Amino acid sequence: MMRSKFLSLLIRAPSVCRSMSTATKLTTIDVNDKTGIATLTLNRSPINALNVELLQDLNESIKEIEDNKSRGLILTSSNDKVFSAGLDLNEMYRPDKDRARLLWIKLQDVWLALYSCDLPTAAAINGYAPAGGCLLATVCEYRVMLPKCRIGFNETQLGIVPPIFCMFNFLNVLPRRVAERSLSQGQMFTTEQALQIGLVDDVVSSKGEALDKCTKFIDTFAKVNPLARSLAKQQFRAADLQRFQTERAKDLESFLAFINHPQMQEGLGIYLNSLKKKQQLNAV
Ligand SMILES: CCCCC/C=C\C/C=C\C=C\CC(=O)SCCNC(=O)CCNC(=O)[C@H](O)C(C)(C)COP(=O)(O)OP(=O)(O)OC[C@H]1O[C@@H](n2cnc3c(N)ncnc32)[C@H](O)[C@@H]1OP(=O)(O)O
Numbered sequence: 001m002m003r004s005k006f007l008s009l010l011i012r013a014p015s016v017c018r019s020m021s022t023a024t025k026l027t028t029i030d031v032n033d034k035t036g037i038a039t040l041t042l043n044r045s046p047i048n049a050l051n052v053e054l055l056q057d058l059n060e061s062i063k064e065i066e067d068n069k070s071r072g073l074i075l076t077s078s079n080d081k082v083f084s085a086g087l088d089l090n091e092m093y094r095p096d097k098d099r100a101r102l103l104w105i106k107l108q109d110v111w112l113a114l115y116s117c118d119l120p121t122a123a124a125i126n127g128y129a130p131a132g133g134c135l136l137a138t139v140c141e142y143r144v145m146l147p148k149c150r151i152g153f154n155e156t157q158l159g160i161v162p163p164i165f166c167m168f169n170f171l172n173v174l175p176r177r178v179a180e181r182s183l184s185q186g187q188m189f190t191t192e193q194a195l196q197i198g199l200v201d202d203v204v205s206s207k208g209e210a211l212d213k214c215t216k217f218i219d220t221f222a223k224v225n226p227l228a229r230s231l232a233k234q235q236f237r238a239a240d241l242q243r244f245q246t247e248r249a250k251d252l253e254s255f256l257a258f259i260n261h262p263q264m265q266e267g268l269g270i271y272l273n274s275l276k277k278k279q280q281l282n283a284v
Pocket residue numbers: 046047049081082084085086087088089090128130131132133154155160161162163164251254255258272275276277278279
């Protein structure tokens with residue numbers, strides 16, 4: 001209630017860029033008054049690892065942007081090196097059972113909200129985007145990326161089966177053969193490779209340029225009837241959404257069974273440790 005009152009006040013404010021930031025600030029929303037486009041920024045330090053709270057915040061922000069009838073949604077990160085490091089591995093290693101369940105449900109919700117989003121969506125990928133980071137980028141309709149980054153679903157490299165929504169995203173973006181190979185090999189692509197295979201649509205040298213490109217993409221829909229555009233998008237995605245709903249409960253149980261497997265726990269522990277060791281080595 002307080003929140004919507006606060007929002008309506010902000011909407012009337014005559015600023016060029018109004019902020020609809022959530023209280024926790026794990027994501028922020030800025031709506032450009034000239035273009036009507038909302039920029040949704042991931043803001044969980046240090047690397048936007050997707051934990052329960054960030055996913056919850058993302059869901060709320062997406063809903064807020066849709067409810068406020070923005071003209072489009074641009075997803076980006078406040079970190080200038082990492083778009084998102086994917087799921088927070090600490091939520092999966094020696095997990096709290098209720099939180100692990102919630103984590104996956106919230107991830108499914110975010111995917112669903114973006115995959116079926118009424119608005120045109122674009123990702124300004126201003127840093128590394130492995131696994132869950134790649135999921136957030138490829139669920140959008142357009143991607144632009146900064147040089148010297150990496151993107152991909154590295155799950156199989158970690159002994160993890162990529163869930164079906166990773167497959168849906170890749171099949172929307174890449175030729176089937178390339179999608180299957182890169183998912184089953186857990187390939188991570190450099191920015192240049194990603195451009196070459198069509199995983200990203202453009203490469204630019206700064207975040208500002210990335211946001212401009214995303215705005216231009218969303219502007220290409222300016223003269224298209226919004227309802228017709230939205231229904232056409234839904235039509236393309238309906239079969240995936242139907243399959244997702246059918247398999248959603250099973251997908252959740254598979255995830256829980258998977259992360260609770262002793263071998264998976266051992267692997268996660270080693271992987272987490274190696275990530276920490278990397279930092280220790282850098283400090284030497
Ligand atoms: C058929 C049905 C199947 C159903 C489904 C079944 C199973 C699916 C199960 C799971 C799916 C998971 C999907 C995922 O998203 S897993 C996450 C994968 N992510 C990664 O592998 C990224 C690893 N991180 C990196 O490569 C680098 O950190 C990165 C390039 C992102 C950033 O590098 P940078 O040098 O800037 O920062 P670092 O020093 O490496 O990291 C800082 C700090 O953060 C810690 N950390 C890194 N990544 C994670 C993470 N994903 N989660 C938690 N913590 C992370 C890192 O250890 C450092 O910590 P500290 O040393 O400061 O304590």
